[in-house]
Amino acid sequence: xxxxxxxxxxxxxxxxxxxxxxxxxxxxxxxxxxxxxxxxxxxxxxxxxxxxxxxxxxxxxxxxxxxxxxxxxxxxxxxxxxxxxxxxxxx
Numbered sequence: 398x399x400x401x402x403x404x405x406x407x408x409x410x411x412x413x414x415x416x417x418x419x420x421x422x423x424x425x426x427x428x429x430x431x432x433x434x435x436x437x438x439x440x441x442x443x444x445x446x447x448x449x450x451x452x453x454x455x456x457x458x459x460x461x462x463x464x465x466x467x468x469x470x471x472x473x474x475x476x477x478x479x480x481x482x483x484x485x486x487x488x
Contacts (some may be wrong), residue, residue: 411437411457452483
């Protein structure tokens with residue numbers, strides 16, 4: 398799980414140059430479903446996304462002092478390439 402301490406931007410991919418999905422508002426809590434070595438956390442945003450499954454369904458926030466993660470060591474470690482492959486397969 399992670400909780401946003403302030404409003405943070407959620408991205409389509411674990412990459413700050415990817416499309417912005419929206420904002421995780423301060424106080425919102427989500428289950429961390431994947432993580433990257435670069436500090437990104439993937440989560441299910443709770444909205445329907447036609448055709449997007451697996452990593453393609455996740456939305457991503459960068460961990461920082463803006464988030465309070467709990468025990469991310471148990472969350473699957475993935476790469477941007479893994480996410481892009483799922484997005485392409487869902488496409």
